[in-house]
Amino acid sequence: MDKICGLGNKEHNPFKSIISRLAYFIENNGLTAHTLLQRLGASYNNPITVSKWAEFMKAKVEKRRSMNDLMGYATLMDIDKDGYINEQDLGTCLSNVHSTSFFENGAISLKTASFNNKYSFFPTTLKNDITNTKVVSVCAHIRAGMQAKKVAYQRLFRLCDTEKV
Numbered sequence: 454m455d456k457i458c459g460l461g462n463k464e465h466n467p468f469k470s471i472i473s474r475l476a477y478f479i480e481n482n483g484l485t486a487h488t489l490l491q492r493l494g495a496s497y498n499n500p501i502t503v504s505k506w507a508e509f510m511k512a513k514v515e516k517r518r519s520m521n522d523l524m525g526y527a528t529l530m531d532i533d534k535d536g537y538i539n540e541q542d543l544g545t546c547l548s549n550v551h552s553t554s555f556f557e558n559g560a561i562s563l564k565t566a567s568f569n570n571k572y573s574f575f576p577t578t579l580k581n582d583i584t585n586t587k588v589v590s591v592c593a594h595i596r597a598g599m600q601a602k603k604v605a606y607q608r609l610f611r612l613c614d615t616e617k618v
Contacts, residue, residue: 467518469556471505472546475513479547486543501539503527 479489493509495501501509506521532542538611549555593610599609 466556468526468529469550471510471515471518471523472550472556475510475543476547476550478514490538490543495539499537500539503531503536503538506530506538526600538551549612562615 475478479485482489484492490501493501504524504527507520507523507610510523510527511518515523515526527538530542530546532540532545535537595609599606604612
């Protein structure tokens with residue numbers, strides 16, 4: 454019928470659809486990303502692998518999609534590309550469910566960000582380790598500066614975004 458009428462959802466984005474369905478699943482089951490991962494058996498010493506996450510999505514969220522497709526989408530959801538789905542990965546995807554740039558062009562931003570290392574969003578090694586105390590101190594200074602100058606987070610991001618993503 455779509456071919457005959459020339460209709461169809463040309464804007465359909467399967468990855469965004471999966472994230473939307475996941476958000477619906479979490480909300481309807483009274484869960485958070487944290488509690489969902491706990492129910493799947495995740496802990497600090499036993500994280501959820503990308504393949505186990507794909508199996509969960511096949512069983513509970515996207516029953517009609519092939520396992521191969523779900524592995525691809527689970528890999529996209531692994532934001533830090535460490536092979537595991539954690540609370541930060543889920544939080545990033547869920548908080549961007551209404552973002553067009555996050556999902557556009559097959560989630561190309563998750564594959565080709567220039568601050569990644571072989572498609573990894575976060576650096577996994579640093580020449581000099583930064584202590585938690587130093588990170589907290591730097592963040593506090595940035596926040597204080599933002600408050601003093603009355604700069605919103607989104608505005609600061611735009612100012613710092615050299616690629617204009």
